[in-house]
Amino acid sequence: MRDGYRVQAISPVNPETEHVDVVIPLDLARRWYKASSVDFDNLEIAKEVLENPLRIFEGVRDYEEGGFCYVGKPKSVYVRPKCTAPLPHDCVFTVYVNRNMRLYEIRTEAADKDEDPLSPKGWKERYGGLRWRSTS
Secondary structure, eight states: OOSEEEEEEEOSSSTTTOEEEEEEEHHHHHHHHHHOHHHHHHHHHHHHHHHSOSEEEESOOSSSTTOEEEEEOOSEEEEETTEEEEOOTTEEEEEEEOTTSBEEEEEEEEEETTTEEEEETTHHHHSSEEEEEOOO
């Protein structure tokens, strides 16, 4: 835990057979704790999504080029400090991880209503491709 908290996630490289450690960097957690307690609280939701994603995309074009986006549909998210609300039916929760498997961004995003309601809106333009899809 020297550099961060570790969460076991499905490997974006070998999703059918492997798990990898995703690091939630301590400096990021501290920064969010001080500046944005809602983001800090949503790290709990991010852990849930990393452990049970519905989609994994590769080649993230936003933020850090080439990373991964884990997508989930948790029942609720934090909307104010220590206050949860149901995730809107037309949204998904996204967790962004760089190639070194370090988390760097989380957020609630609009879902792609037309093609895949379990993917973020505009995913074909925003990511290099769909790497893995949950079958359960």
